[in-house]
Amino acid sequence: MPKINKLGVIGSPIDHSLSPFIHSRFARQAKINIDYRPYKVEPDEVNIFLKDFFADKNSLGLNVTLPLKKEVFKLCDSKSQEVSFIEAANTLIKKNRGLHAETTDSTGLIKDLDEKKIELGNQKVLMIGAGDAAESILFGVTKQKPENLFISNRTIEKAERLASKYNEFCDIVVLEDDKKIDADVVINTSSAGITGEFLEPKMVNIKESTTVYDLNYSINGTPFCKWAEAFTEKVHDGTGMLVQQAAKSFEFWFSFEVDVKKVLKEIEQFKNE
Numbered sequence: 001m002p003k004i005n006k007l008g009v010i011g012s013p014i015d016h017s018l019s020p021f022i023h024s025r026f027a028r029q030a031k032i033n034i035d036y037r038p039y040k041v042e043p044d045e046v047n048i049f050l051k052d053f054f055a056d057k058n059s060l061g062l063n064v065t066l067p068l069k070k071e072v073f074k075l076c077d078s079k080s081q082e083v084s085f086i087e088a089a090n091t092l093i094k095k096n097r098g099l100h101a102e103t104t105d106s107t108g109l110i111k112d113l114d115e116k117k118i119e120l121g122n123q124k125v126l127m128i129g130a131g132d133a134a135e136s137i138l139f140g141v142t143k144q145k146p147e148n149l150f151i152s153n154r155t156i157e158k159a160e161r162l163a164s165k166y167n168e169f170c171d172i173v174v175l176e177d178d179k180k181i182d183a184d185v186v187i188n189t190s191s192a193g194i195t196g197e198f199l200e201p202k203m204v205n206i207k208e209s210t211t212v213y214d215l216n217y218s219i220n221g222t223p224f225c226k227w228a229e230a231f232t233e234k235v236h237d238g239t240g241m242l243v244q245q246a247a248k249s250f251e252f253w254f255s256f257e258v259d260v261k262k263v264l265k266e267i268e269q270f271k272n273e
Helices: 019-030 043-054 069-073 081-086 105-115 132-143 156-166 223-228 239-254 260-272
Strands: 005-011 034-040 061-064 091-095 098-102 124-128 148-152 172-174 185-188 211-214
Touching: 005 019, 005 043, 019 034, 019 239, 019 260, 043 069, 061 239, 069 132, 081 132, 091 239, 105 132, 105 239, 124 132, 132 148, 132 156, 148 156, 156 172, 211 223, 239 260
Parallel strands: 005 034, 005 061, 124 148, 124 185, 148 172, 185 211
Antiparallel strands: 061 091, 091 098
């Protein structure tokens, strides 16, 4: 009987996750047998869950989503350079002597931006939000060397903390409450509208030439994307990033490079059913 590799994604909430669908398609391409499931895990349950999950000899790895990315960081035996810097991980890999932590979020975002021909270099970029989702991509965004990088967040102190941490890579300006700017690219990292009430962003002028990217994704379209579509046609949700970061995780586990475009087409078909 062929080996079945045990994988999964942990977080809370988790029912909405497309990761099981995506990784089942990756496995089909690679001709690999996997058992990939979503697991609802709360922060105070992570340690016990990881010990139980990886006690199974067939357990190979896990994806990690909010609010557990910083929790798992503390529990891993080895970490990539980016994980060590941001102190968060979204991919766990079982190695002989313990767990290794990687992060594929910023790689996934930049790959998707490249596919969509969206440039960040020498552009005015606005990032909305300064939470864990923002930090998961900021390492990659700053390396693209935008002309200006602005961060807007309801809690100014959180934005200032991020700015001070990443200023060694790129100059970052924290927007005050009453400040409004023109940006070439707007990246929404806030979950407002997904986990709570959506309030229209007041800090940016969206023009026809503005590119808008929402890290969130939804089969029916995110509130942020629906709002932005009234001003520009250049609006994208986070589905492409989701698949790209998942592909990198799959590559870490199996050393297999998947056909991302094929899976994105399957997701579109799934949305239209």
